[in-house]
Amino acid sequence: MSAHLASAPAGLLGGTFDPVHAGHCQLGRDAQSALGLARLDFVPAGQPWQKAGTSAAAHRVAMLRLALAPERGWNVDLREVERAGPSYTIDTLLAVRAERGARLPLVWILGYDQLRRLDTWHRWTELLDVAHLAYARRAGAEAALPEALADFVAVRRGSAADLARRPAGSIVEFAMQPVDCSATAIRRDLAAGNVAAAAPFLAPPVLAYIHSHQLYLAVHGH
Numbered sequence: 001m002s003a004h005l006a007s008a009p010a011g012l013l014g015g016t017f018d019p020v021h022a023g024h025c026q027l028g029r030d031a032q033s034a035l036g037l038a039r040l041d042f043v044p045a046g047q048p049w050q051k052a053g054t055s056a057a058a059h060r061v062a063m064l065r066l067a068l069a070p071e072r073g074w075n076v077d078l079r080e081v082e083r084a085g086p087s088y089t090i091d092t093l094l095a096v097r098a099e100r101g102a103r104l105p106l107v108w109i110l111g112y113d114q115l116r117r118l119d120t121w122h123r124w125t126e127l128l129d130v131a132h133l134a135y136a137r138r139a140g141a142e143a144a145l146p147e148a149l150a151d152f153v154a155v156r157r158g159s160a161a162d163l164a165r166r167p168a169g170s171i172v173e174f175a176m177q178p179v180d181c182s183a184t185a186i187r188r189d190l191a192a193g194n195v196a197a198a199a200p201f202l203a204p205p206v207l208a209y210i211h212s213h214q215l216y217l218a219v220h221g222h
Contacts, residue, residue: 008038009105009132009163012077012096014089017044018055019210020067021186022201023179027136028074031109034174035134035160040109041077042068045087057081059215066205088122093130105167106131112142119149128156131168136176190216 013028024042032040044060054060061081068074079095080087089108096106108131115135118124127133145153158170181201189198190210199207210216 007164008036009107011037011040011107011109012043013109014043016054017060017064018183019206020064021181021183023181025067026177026179030176031134031174035107035163039073041075043077043080043092046081046083047086055215059213063206063209066209067203090123090126097130103167105163107134107163110135112137116145128169132163132170134172134174136174187216188219191219
């Protein structure tokens with residue numbers, strides 16, 4: 001392995017992925033490009049404690065594997081699905097850090113909507129002791145961060161170049177190509193029988209899986 005690859009950061013992108021859609025994939029694609037990630041692991045939540053009524057983990061994992069198959073360097077990390085209890089990001093990052101060593105830069109990737117709720121996460125102030133955070137904004141105007149959280153981000157803000165220089169501690173913003181979809185809207189369209197509205201945002205194998213397993217016949221979650 002070259003010196004560059006040895007220090008290139010590894011990305012982790014968590015979520016419910018119910019179902020995985022074009023927005024998730026675009027977020028991963030743009031993060032990998034903008035942040036110079038050597039690899040990108042998608043981490044499906046086992047028991048997402050801030051969401052209710054999610055589909056069975058086995059279905060979400062199967063759809064995620066189908067969607068990620070064409071992408072080089074993309075993997076599915078099952079640790080949250082296999083771990084009992086609520087899926088806390090800090091526990092996931094501590095486990096990854098223990099496996100991959102103290103020196104490898106780790107980057108937890110999230111959307112701006114998740115960043116705005118960061119202070120509701122379990123042991124959220126410890127996240128940057130273990131990894132970097134990198135976020136992308138959605139298209140259009142978005143509400144500002146709450147004042148205390150904005151201050152927390154401001155003093156830790158860095159650039160993509162900073163990620164490879166140390167294993168953790170920076171918060172980086174990167175650009176994402178807009179994708180106007182959400183899992184909530186996709187589930188709603190599928191439950192209403194409006195497959196034509198949902199199909200453009202789902203990989204064909206994922207849509208086929210949804211049909212074959214009769215998923216999302218009723219609206220659930222948020």
